[in-house]
Amino acid sequence: xxxxxxxxxxxxxxxxxxxxxxxxxxxxxxxxxxxxxxxxxxxxxxxxxxxxxxxxxxxxxxxxxxxxxxxxxxxxxxxxxxxxxxxxxxxxxxxxxxxxxxxxxx
Numbered sequence: 001x002x003x004x005x006x007x008x009x010x011x012x013x014x015x016x017x018x019x020x021x022x023x024x025x026x027x028x029x030x031x032x033x034x035x036x037x038x039x040x041x042x043x044x045x046x047x048x049x050x051x052x053x054x055x056x057x058x059x060x061x062x063x064x065x066x067x068x069x070x071x072x073x074x075x076x077x078x079x080x081x082x083x084x085x086x087x088x089x090x091x092x093x094x095x096x097x098x099x100x101x102x103x104x105x106x
Contacts (some may be wrong), residue, residue, distance in 0.1 A: 001066055002076035002103065009076060011106055018072040020099035027057040028091040054092070058082060061096040074100035086103025 003007055061082070069077050080098035087093050 001074075003066070003080050003098070004076075004078055005080050007079050009078065009103055012080070012103040013074070013106050014076075014101045014103050016102040017076050018065060018069075018102065020097060021065055021068040021072060021074070021077065021100040022095060022097040023061040023066070023096045024093065025057055025060040025064065026087060026091060026093045027053060027060075027092065028088075052085075054094075057084075057092060057094040058096070061094040065096040065098065069098075069100040070102045074102060076101050076103045 002012070008014070065077065065080070077098040078101055081095065083095045083097070085093045
């Protein structure tokens with residue numbers, strides 16, 4: 001699966017647009033993680049607890065987006081983006097989306 005944030009893929013021709021695809025996940029940190037993350041914020045610097053949570057959420061949303069594209073019959077996704085919103089305090093929604101396409105090498 002070819003994926004790009006660009007609107008085209010160098011060396012490929014889009015032969016079919018299959019529409020918008022997305023992957024969405026909602027994640028939160030448990031009480032233990034919130035305590036550890038809170039302690040890290042007291043001392044400052046890189047907060048590895050929340051960085052890991054964000055990375056896991058993005059990866060999960062990305063994989064779900066790829067699955068959605070494959071279900072549509074795509075071999076590429078163009079104009080891929082991420083979006084994130086706080087649903088509740090400590091609960092984050094992450095969305096990965098783009099346009100599913102069929103491409104062929106030029």
